[in-house]
Amino acid sequence: MSNAKSGARNPDWLYLPLLGGVAIVIGWALVSSSVAESLPSPLRTWQISKPYILAPFEKRGELDQGILRFTWYSLIRVAKGYSLAIVVGTPIGFFLGVSTLFAKSFDPIIQILRPVSPLAWLPLGLVLFGKPEPAGIFTIAMCSMWPTVLNTALGVRSIPQDYLNVAKVLRLSRGKTLVKVLLPAALPYMFTGFRLSLGIAWLVIVAAEMLTGAPGVGGFLWQEYNALIYEHIILCIITIGFVGFLLDRLMSGLEARLKIA
Amino acid sequence: MAFLELRGVCKSYGQGPEESHVLKGIDLGVEKGEFVAIVGYSGAGKTTLISIIAGLLAPDRGDVTLDGRAIREPGPDRGVVFQNYSLLPWLDVFHNIYLAVDQVFADWSVEKKKEHTRKYVAMVNLTPASQKRPAELSGGMRQRVAVARALAMEPEVLLLDEPLGALDALTRATLQAELARIHQVSKKTVILITNDVDEGLLLADRIVPLGAAPAASLGPSFSVDIERPRDRKAMNHDPRFKALRTGVIEWLVESAAERRRRRPVEGATKAAEMSSNPEMAYEQEVP
16 A cells, blocks of 8 residues: 555656566576577467467367456356355354354364465365365365455454444344444454455466366366467466466455455 | 332352452342442442442342343343443444444434434534544543433433543542533432542432442432532532531441451452442452
8 A cells, every 4th residue: 555655756666567577578488598498488388379368268169269358258267156155155254253162162173274375275176066166165165264254253253342232232133233333343344255265266266276177277288288389378377377467466455445444 | 119229139250269248238229310439449330230230240149120120131211321332433423323323213213313413412512523443532532422322222220430530530529520410410210339539429319338348338328409500629628518528438448347357267269358448449340
């Protein structure tokens, strides 16, 4: 935020990142022309990737589509898994926050499940659902749920006693206390959880698509690796990074609007 | 029987050897329309006392009755103004008050509830700030919102827990005048908790000192038989003011000295350490 403020006065925010980007591309070009022969050069990457970037929504075949079309498939899949994570994770977090009994019973289990890699969940999803598509969504949900759970619980726990006293003095019903006091008070924390969850969901998509071969930016990456078109691997990496960055910015923007000083 | 009555109220926190007595044998009767100031050291249990009257805490022993009915839980008959305002930061001034109005007068029409809310916003002179959120208000303005919220519930008793403690001296004086005016207009029963004897002298019909911790109990009543409106400047010269102030302060100092003498017997609790030096008193929050 302070960044944007100073940016109004001087264009540091524009040309410094550009400078950094140019430096990285030069470094990349040097590495690919000297030590790493198999790493495609920037120029070659651009040439080979051009049809996928310039016609980003083109569908030439099941395995041959514009990069944004693949990204779109991935985003849909992420949206499904992420929604599931939010829908399941928020109430769990809420219960963890309000009930010490519930927190003591389930917190250790959550701490154990939280670091489990998507690569471990996916086979279980395949066993459970038989098909790759729901297995992928299951994996995304299982991995991205935890920040939402933990931050919602934290948000509910950090509601100041003052607000609860207000609810008590006004004798708000349980439902009204939830809607008028607990939810708005915990919302900024919850949104931090939502943002972190979305980041993880986007991380997981690549792994899920690689393993299931589903069409999407991760699936495309793996397929092009098998097809020995390494330039497209780089194209995919850059795309994944950009999309992840944009998603995070989007959520940060929403989060900032919810913050109340 | 008095309108609001406390009989033999005791409260301690913790258990066994850890147990610390906060209030012991509190007796207090407040008549309808009376303005009573309870003056005491920081950490003496003033907030605990008001929480018990508000129904937020249950006493270990003793009874609290309002108009003959026992107090067991919070209710709209007792409007509380908390020490730290306790406004909901995501609601603007109007809606902070409307939330209370909507709850207490649930059967009114929306327009009537809004009108009622606007009336109380105006009463504390905040109509121009009606759309602002608490973060955009000064401390004094926030406290006025909290007062308006409590008054808008049209409670029978108004409980003020050091409402002006966090404000600078000038704002404090302004709000004291405002409280005096509101009390004159509304004729509500008011219990004001404060650590400022002069605030009590300025506003109250009667001052009751709360002794030093631990196991604080109330001292004798000091009636403030001085006509209203009271002049802040006269307080430094008027012999009646001076006599009352001296009386209250002497009782408080004596109570602290007595606690100090008893300390070796009762065990050196933190609270007793504090009360031994009223100059350095700080607020001990209720756990």
